[in-house]
Amino acid sequence: MALRWTRILGAGAAVVAVGVAAAWFLTKPAPLPEDSWAGLGEPDLARGETLFWVGGCAGCHAAKGATGDAVKVMSGGLPLTSPFGTFHVPNISSDPNAGIGAWTLAEFGNAMLRGVGKGGEHLYPSFPYTSYARMSPEDVNNLFGYMKTLPASSNVAPPHELGFPYNIRATLGGWKFLFFNSEPWVDLASADEKLQRGQFLVEGPGHCGECHTPRNALGGLEAGQWLAGGPNPEGEGRIPNITPGSRSVGSWSEGDLVNYFQTGFTPDYDSVGGSMVEVQKNLSHLSQGDLEAIAAYLKAVPERQ
Structure with missing residues (x-):
């Protein structure tokens, strides 16, 4: 009898393990292949600026109340309240430490099109990559090229204020599986x-x-x-x-x-x-x-x- 239960429990554990592995495979961060960013050439800065404005970058990432040329300083920090908690918009200026000045095109592109951060983590959809995913690598190259011409800011945005379970980024894989497509x-x-x-x-x-x-x-x-x-x-x-x-x-x-x-x-x-x-x-x-x-x-x- 003991052997029988051991076998049943072992089979159950194996099924659970397979299920967990399958779930992880289906929901893990999925950056685009490296060759997606090859051969794009020099960015078209005029087209990049158009994407900057239509994408609303300044609306979220500029300092509150910024006017004139200051709206092009992507210092971040704006709080975005939601039913899931408060998200703080990051610095996406050309600063290499506080911003994205040290990011590669692939890192920027995977954030834009796949919702994958510089460290390979899932990004929260408070950043609208769920829409930006309809852009092409060429679009991303143009936008990134334009953004690198904008001023740097050393401002460091505070971390998001999210309660359990929304503070667990791994759960975003399941959310993407259900709702993210292009x-x-x-x-x-x-x-x-x-x-x-x-x-x-x-x-x-x-x-x-x-x-x-x-x-x-x-x-x-x-x-x-x-x-x-x-x-x-x-x-x-x-x-x-x-x-x-x-x-x-x-x-x-x-x-x-x-x-x-x-x-x-x-x-x-x-x-x-x-x-x-x-x-x-x-x-x-x-x-x-x-x-x-x-x-x-x-x-x-x-x-x-």
């Missing part, structure tokens, strides 16, 4: 170049869905409610629905949207408010063509009430 949110494969450009800007570097799409209890975006609005992830008020089915933005023309991005004024002569203030400031740096592409995409997505 597939398009809307099928526009047969659309014209303008619409596809708008889709790239909104779904990729612009990461509009990170705020404008509701999330489930685990923090994953609800695919069936793309851009339908939802609770403010920082806890106050609501982020609006920006699909054509919206009771407010839905009635705006493409021209109204472009003007809003450029000036911050709505068709009713109201002005941009809340967290959208920083977003609008960033978008105002984009070309007319890119803003028109974003507007065209927002009018093409499925209606949500």
